[in-house]
Amino acid sequence: MAGWTGKVLRANLTTGECTIEDIPEQWLKDYVGARGLADRYLYEEMDPTVDPLSPDNKLIFACGPLTGTPAPCGSRYTVVTKGALTNAITTSNSGGHWGPELRFAGYDLLILEGKAPKPSYLYIYDDHVEVRDASAYWGRGVWETEDGLREELGIPGLRIACIGQAGENLVKYACIVNDKHRAAGRSGVGTVMGSKNLKAIAVRGTGGIDIADPKAFMKAVWTMRNEMAENATTAALGELGTASTIDMTNLFGGLPTRNFKQGQFEEAENLNGNAIKDTRMVTNKACFACTIACGRVCRLGEHSDKFLVNMHKRNWKNAGEGPEYEAAWALGADTGVGDLDAVLKANWLCNDLGMDPISMGATLAAAMELYETGVIGDDDVELPLKFGSGDALVRMVEATAYREGFGNELAEGSKLMGDKFNHPEVFMGSKGQEFPAYDPRGFQGMGVAYATCNRGACHLRAWTPGFETSEGIDPHATEGKSEWVVGQQDRSTAHDATGACLFIAFAGADIEQLAPAVSAATGIEYTTEDFLKVGERTWNLEKMWNIKAGFTAKDDWLPKRLRETPHTDGPSAGVTVNLDVMLPIYYKERGWNEDGTPTNDKLAELGLAAI
Amino acid sequence: MSLSLNIVPDKCTGCMQCELACSWVQTGTFQPSRSLIRVNVFDEEASYAPYTCLQCDEAWCMNACPVNAIVIDENTNAKVVLDEVCIGCHLCTIACPFGTVYTLPQTDKAAKCNLCGGEPACSTACPTGAIEVVDSDRPGDWFEPWAQRVDANYREAAAAN
Known part of the structure; x- marks a missing residue:
């Protein structure tokens, strides 16, 4: 088989049994790979109503046909499971080198089932697969675990x-x-991985990836590379990283500040791409096969000793990565912290302790709002949770991971935390997941994108700010936004299925260019229209999964603050999100019923009638 | 004429496009484990460097080979392994001071950079220009400052004894 390895590795953690299976060819064709393919497996094999932290939940790691090839940024793998934060189907993807290595070991997919009886890690060396004891690493951070496993295995x-x-x-x-x-x-x-007692997955692959039509494939790859090399976005992302976006969102009043109380952050300049590059960055870094290199490698140097109130002992001298745009916002603007060193430390802690900086920062921002409004007092917290406090930011990130003190509340996410303190309005998110760094009052379309995203609030499924700030488009108007979001959700979903990073779409290599590459790699002819269908099919499948899990139109919704409370100053002043206007248009454009359920006709059209 | 690869570590972003290109030329699949150029990652130093054969003027791998399986390509001056002559004794891998001669697990024979016959694929694939192909009378001369420093240290240590 070319393009795909066609193999799925299934590891039952309860029994330690590992098996290698063939992937149905029709599924490969219909879903291409990565996100779509893993969605299909989850739909087929798992009851969507299970507790996400029970052994019945499955955890799938999935690569696309371009993962591990020289297609630009062909580095991604997607993790599909029932999200612990959202109870919805989730599709988180990551770059780096791990996904390609899984492919070199011979697998497109890795499915984890059950729960290991004791802390374990999965060791994969080509077709040698083993569940091994990880008690030496339990209780340790990501960096120590990686170093320890490298030393133990010596490969x-x-x-x-x-x-x-x-x-x-x-x-x-x-x-x-x-x-x-x-x-x-x-x-x-x-x-979910923690609930399975699985500490790590160590992979080494020595095999190769075959290509059906190498000549056509390399031509498609170079078409993309040349396009990207000419594109200004490539240079900007490589030079200034994603945090350069801060300037744009701040300009439009769309940079949520202090838990979405304001749309502009007065200290944004301390956190933007230039600030990072000029003050703390050592070099930029690429993921596997990436020709953009947006990663920031930073060093604190002589600034290591700041913000250490109540902190555990830790060596701050090492170089680490970040912050990217979302982390710089969540840990910075959203908590009102304008000190790059505090944000950088909080970001590294998130990386090492293994936490999502978006939800971490946003949950802390919600807690800061509770503190500032007097709902929680000094007796509840070990240090004042004031907006703008770098000490509070850095310490509470650590306290959350260890569930120490008030960190135990933060660890539940802002929805449950808000409910517990009887102030559900501090939760700024959708389907239980905190919003990322775009205020829909600055970019109206983000409202419908957040509300309708299958994995809870997300900026990657339909990133509207680029479109909404283009010529002739009013970022505050509702016209045309729902339609654009539908189209973009299908595009990005197909894009995710290939295993290429979404950023190449911003740099001039979208599904029009990816379709020929995937066709040449796999030997199956895909047109742009086919890809849009793959995206739409996958989106509808995820939606059906969520409906089975108990989600309804009530969950395609936004908090009151966005719908009813406008900003009082700045470029987005006076704007609220008109979701009640955009949502019916969205459902209609999707070909769904008014209650947001896919029609039988739509499912049949997408080949999903059987589900 | 003799070609060599001039590596500029500062430009490297660690993307492995060179490894993919090299393995493609060697094997016809994308298989970095078979690449003859390797990207070294130094996490703590925040530095990445592709690394491959320097095409030494006085090639120790060639001198060590008991069956003369490593010869000089007359077009590029690259030191290339003759697969049919190689007996898989691994002596060249020990002789190479830079660790850039490998043996292939499948055949146990030696493999090293052959400059792709004059058009190194790694250089073409590199998105940042970190691997330059230079026409040089003194192969690997970008390495000279480092070599001189090592040499000076060695002589100093030797004199002290």
Whole structure:
């Protein structure tokens, strides 16, 4: 088989039994790979109503046909499971080198079932697969675990994905971190891994990936590479990283600040791409096969000794990665912290402890709002949770991962925390998941994108700010937004299925360019239209999964603050999100019923009639 | 004429496009484990460096080979392994001071960079220009400052004894 390896590795952690199976060819064709294919497996094999932290939940790691090839940014793997934070289907993806290594070992998919009786890690060396004892690493952070496994196994080229203390302690938004700094971050995929007693997955693959039509494949690859090399976004992302976006969102009043109380952050300049590059960055870094290299490698140097109130002992001298845009916002603007060193430390702690910086920062911001409004007092917290406090930020990130003190509340996410303190309005998110760094009052379309996303609030499924700030488009109007979001959700979903990073779409290589590459790699002809269908099919499948899990139109919704409370100043002043206008248009555009359920006709059209 | 690869570690982002390209030329699949150029990652130093054969003027791998399986390509001056002559004794891998001669697990024979016959694929694939192909009378001369420093240290240590 070319393009795909066509193999799925299934590991039952309860029994330690590992088997290798063939993937049905029709599924490969219909879903291409990665996210779509894993969605199909989850739909087929698992009851969507199970408790996400029970052994019945399955955890799937999935690569696409371009993962591990020289297609630009062909580095991604997607983790599909029932999210601990959201109870919805989740599809978190990550770059780095782990996904390609899984493919070199011979697998497109890895399905984990059951629960290990004791802390374990999975060791994969080509077709040698083993569940091994991980008691030496339990209680340790991501970085120590990776270093320890490297030393224990002594295999050059080993790639490791693991959880930190946050995953072990079932923090609701724990992530899975690979290559020390790359994370499948959102919705609590690391929590699910922790609930299975699985500390790490160490992979070494020595095999290769065959290509059906090498000549056509390399032509498609170079078409993309040349396109990207000419594109200004490539240079900007490589030069200034994703945090350069801060300038744009702040300009439009769409940079949520202090738990979405304001749309602009007065200290944004301290956290933007230039600030990071000029003050703390050592070099930029690429994921596997990436020709953009947006990763920031930073060093604190002589600033290591700041913000250490109540902190555990830790060596801050090492170089680490981050912050990217979302982390810089969540740990920065959203908590009102304008000090890059505090944000950098909080970011590294998230990486090492294995937590999603978006939900972490946003949950802390919600707690800060509770503190500032007097709902929680000084007796409840070990240090004042004031907006703008770098000390509170850094310490509470650590306290959350260990569930120490008020960290135990933060670890539940802002929805449950808000409910517990009888102030549900502090939760700024959708389907239980905190919003990322775009205020829908600045970019109206983000409202419908957040509300309708299958994995809870997410910026990657339909990133509207680029479209909404283009010429002739009013970012505050509702016209045309729902339609664009539907189209973009299908595009990005197909894009995710290939195993290529979504960023190449911003740099001039979208599904129009990916379709020929996947066709040449796999020998199955895909057109752009086919890809849009793959995206739509996958989106509808995820939606059906969520409906079976108990989600309704009530969950396609946004908090009152966005719908009813406008900002009082700045470029987005006076704007609220008109979701009640956009949502019916969205459902109609999707070909769904008014209650947001896919029609039988739509499912039949997509070949999903049988489900 | 003699070609060599001039590596600029500062430009490397660690993306492994060179390994993919090299393995493609060697094996016809994308298989970094078979690449003859390897990207070294130094996490703590925040530095990445592709690393391959320097095409030494006085090639120790060639001198060590008991069956003359390593010869000089007359077009590029690259030192290339003759697969049919190699007996898999691994002596060249020990002789190489830079660790850039490998043996293939499948055949146990030696494999090293042959400059792709004059158009190194790694250099073409590199998105940042970290691997330059240079026409040089003194192969590997980018390495000279380092070599001189090592040499000076060695002589100093030797003199002290």
